[in-house]
């Protein structure tokens with residue numbers, strides 16, 4: 001431990017904020033802090049460690065246990081999982097039914113789809129009506145940002161303003177539908193827990209005594225309600241340590257607020273602030289590059305990470321012609337490393353979106369190089385997995401009509417209408433013992449023979465204390481023939497299903513299993529993890545990890561930053577931080593690939609520029625190809641095409657410009673082809689008509 005780390009680890013009681021750069025030992029400091037508290041005689045049971053994923057908590061607690069076995073009893077988890085446990089125990093005091101189940105974003109979209117149909121708000125042929133996913137995102141955004149739906153629509157989806165009244169009706173009906181079915185979404189978990197802590201002083205007191213020390217990792221990615229929950233949980237003692245890095249905040253799109261870090265000392269008086277700046281992970285040439293990438297950010301704490309490691313190779317930028325060439329070059333570099341004796345698990349390839357690695361994955365398979373992939377895949381959102389889970393979910397919550405609907409529609413000849421008619425008979429079900437007999441006695445039972453099998457399944461599943469794995473095995477036995485009938489590509493799906501018993505075996509109760517699969521689904525692809533694999537990961541899923549040798553692929557405009565973010569200056573800033581997170585994972589070598597072309601359906605190959613976050617870096621920071629663009633690409637002819645957009649955009653994002661009234665400013669982005677967004681110091685962000693703005697370069 002260095003001096004700053006030691007200070008953070010050994011402080012006594014009271015609030016503490018650790019602001020730490022990438023690779024400066026945040027995780028290590030938290031682990032040592034936990035072990036130190038236990039060594040000082042603090043009861044391990046009274047320490048709560050809140051992390052971003054369940055895996056992070058268990059990894060840190062394993063490390064703490066290695067330092068001191070008494071750490072085995074330290075409590076750990078995510079805000080959501082702790083909220084779930086609290087609501088399960090105390091939820092009835094705020095009138096939450098005991099049998100509530102948690103729904104994931106896919107379920108939310110499903111409910112919204114139902115509500116939209118029921119309300120009849122979408123007119124036939126209206127192709128501009130927002131998609132279910134857009135509506136779900138807007139509702140969640142408005143809750144996370146704690147803005148009215150109206151304000152959220154105006155700020156984030158102005159083009160949908162004409163639908164506002166209909167969206168408000170949908171939002172209201174969605175809330176009601178969740179209430180009717182005792183369903184709780186991710187956002188509800190946090191807000192209901194806040195309600196619980198706010199309105200039930202005895203619960204607050206009890207928890208204040210139970211958890212005497214609370215430590216929070218990745219504080220930059222918490223949202224407003226999480227910050228308040230932390231306050232409620234610590235009102236009794238204020239023993240709270242949060243650790244975060246504003247430069248690594250990458251979940252603003254989900255409502256995370258970097259301000260939580262900035263405001264922490266105001267919320268908790270007498271906060272001790274510690275800054276960690278010595279980086280132990282990367283060589284100086286890598287740090288020079290990453291420091292530069294983040295120093296171009298609009299705002300943030302000034303940090304200058306340094307290392308005492310000497311030497312190291314300069315990061316390198318390569319510009320393969322297109323995707324196939326990129327995969328080939330990555331493979332060559334990987335082969336070189338392996339030939340030098342580097343282990344595959346010391347190598348990772350990072351990218352912006354899950355699909356970015358598909359081509360490379362085929363190349364790796366063809367060469368029989370084993371890999372694991374993180375991010376971009378949500379195993380439990382696969383429809384066949386959801387089919388299976390629906391049977392278990394109704395066991396836990398008889399009111400979960402969403403799941404009833406899903407499992408009934410798997411029966412031969414049962415469509416949505418019939419499913420609804422059947423559900424009308426199920427509304428008075430109270431416990432799983434009643435399901436089997438009820439299904440067998442339905443008036444529809446003779447017409448739909450599938451109901452008989454389903455009834456038998458539920459008779460057999462009605463064992464309140466059965467382990468989740470046993471229930472899972474029975475459901476699978478019932479479901480597999482259905483899967484074969486329902487899906488043409490059933491062999492692949494059956495293979496996925498084989499992973500489910502293993503997942504179920506990790507939980508001892510059905511509640512726990514259902515909550516874990518929704519709140520913290522496995523991050524990797526299902527299946528056995530090879531012994532010494534290469535890692536492929538999205539930048540989001542790479543957070544907190546490190547590898548000696550790192551490749552970043554698709555570092556081109558439109559891919560990283562993602563095209564969808566390019567018109568929104570704040571989104572671009574988040575993409576920049578994401579690039580920073582990606583590059584700071586590298587310890588010894590960093591190689592960045594920026595393909596020069598991308599193939600678009602219909603329009604063919606289009607030129608891609610180097611990602612703006614890496615463009616214009618001096619060659620001493622980033623080694624670049626000797627020649628300029630090696631492959632000439634014909635300019636696109638159609639005026640709507642992406643290529644022409646850059647012609648209509650006379651200033652680079654990040655360039656300095658001057659305006660007669662507002663003075664000097666920085667170009668933040670474009671809105672369409674005719675508006676430019678410029679940040680003018682004290683005048684703030686302005687959207688100007690390019691034609692009229694009369695800007696000049698500085």
Ligand SMILES: Nc1ncnc2c1ncn2[C@@H]1O[C@H](COP(=O)(O)OP(=O)(O)OP(=O)(O)O)[C@@H](O)[C@H]1O
Nearest residue numbers: 001002021022023024025026027028280281544545
């Ligand atoms: N005092 C120290 N002495 C030696 N190595 C250290 C020290 N502190 C941290 N390290 C090493 O530095 C690396 C980065 O540490 P850690 O993963 O805790 O950083 P972090 O701040 O959580 O990083 P990030 O936020 O970038 O994910 C690890 O390999 C860790 O073992």
